[in-house]
Amino acid sequence: MLIVAEREIANLMTQEAAFDAVEKVFAAMAAGDARNFPVVREAIGHEDALYGFKGGFDRAGLALGLKAGGYWPNNLEKRGLINHQSTIFLFDPDTGKVRSMVGGNLLTALRTAAASAVSISHLARADARVLGMVGAGHQATFQLRAALKQRSFDKVIGWNLHPEMLPNLEAVATQAGLPFEAVELDGMVAADVIISITSSFDAILSADQVSPGTHIACMGTDTKGKQELDPRILAGAAVFTDEVAQSVALGEAQHAVARGLIKPSDITQLGAVINGTHEGRSSDDQITLFDGTGVGLQDLAVAAAVVDLAVEAGVAIEVDF
Template identity: 50%
Template structure:
């Protein structure tokens, strides 16, 4: 078995690599070559942790595997990040476990990649101002990935933590971009061509009336029942796109509008994978508000882990252990 450490994973897979890999995977999902299996997600009942397992496979590559891990909210004083996860890959020919990949960085970069892919395919071509709600650990990945697909000039951000905003400011300004820290969420929406929400919120942060025509929104925070970042009326009035429909309606941002009967499954316009491969329709006009419900799927994790394993083997890196 090949073991890839956290530091090595960062060396092997860049933001741009992750965007290309996840984009290919989304298209494979739309073709039916790649499939996510049912998600397990549970409250542990110990250390306030949430634990989950996501699994899937892509027969066109092929690869097969799972990512296990979750959220341990008391980790920071221990010198660890709160999100902890590992990916286990299997040989599709034999079922034998073939690689173990540390997935903390890869989870961050694949999440940024999925948002950026939605921005690439759904936002206006001239979109240049990014607005982001939530400037915690995921925000840098979102920024770097968005900057890889659109020529940004300014970033407006909101976060209840002043420390988070200042750390994010440093990342933004390191890219040579103007940074504006906003005290009101509405001010972020009023300025942005591209809006990204990446928070653990369980109540709406953006209202329908705040959003300008032509805005693209990537809602990335809702990945569990109860999480919510957008007013259901905003969701219902937007052109809706998703990574996986079943997850969008049950654990994603669409869950609330769906539960209230404001949208039906038929109101979901297309998967982002179908937009990529041309079988689904994307943005219809420069005035339309587009919304990508990014719930996060196993295949995103597996495709970046598979890429890391391929590159490690090509370069003779990683640790091979008897298993």
């Protein structure tokens, strides 16, 4: 068995490699060559933690496995650790033997950012210039870095419930040579692309704060009850997702479907656009929305890629298991 330690991931996995891995697995899902298994997600009754498993099998990429982990909200304050903790396990699809164990913390942030970047690449207007960020937490900086590579943006605007965190975004924008402006939510009407990445359970962005032609990557809603957007936004948008069933069950679409504003059949897998079986954006004034719920196959794809990189770099640890 090969082990790729968490400490090695930053030196191995690039944004480009993560983008490529996620784009390929989205395409495989839409083609019917990859399948996610049912998600297990439970409150364990200790440390207010949520723990679960996401897994699947990509027959095209021969990636079989699972990610185990979750959210420990007291980690940062009590232990100086990040709150999200996870490990990815890959198995040989021919024999069932364990193939590798990979640190999943940084990979989770990179694959989530790659997913929204893939959606921007395929759905945002070619002339998008203003990037709006709703949320400024740990994952927001990863989202921003990945998004900036997808279009020739000339400005970043941002909002966060706690404005003192906005310098996190400003630092990334400055490093990219772009001006940054803190705005109220009404200021998001100036954005051509909006990424929402919060842990909210109440709608933050309203329909009148989104301009025609905007692409929205909604990346924070991944649990039943969570919500970042006014459901009317989805009713007026072309809605895409990683996996339709998960989008309806625990993604942003759960609220619009529950209110009868959209039907599951109104939601399209992003992989269909990648494969060319769906046109994607149909006009410059159409609002497009990606409901990024985070599927296990994304984790397996980036983990498989990083194992190959670790072997090439000579940093994979081999153990007799």
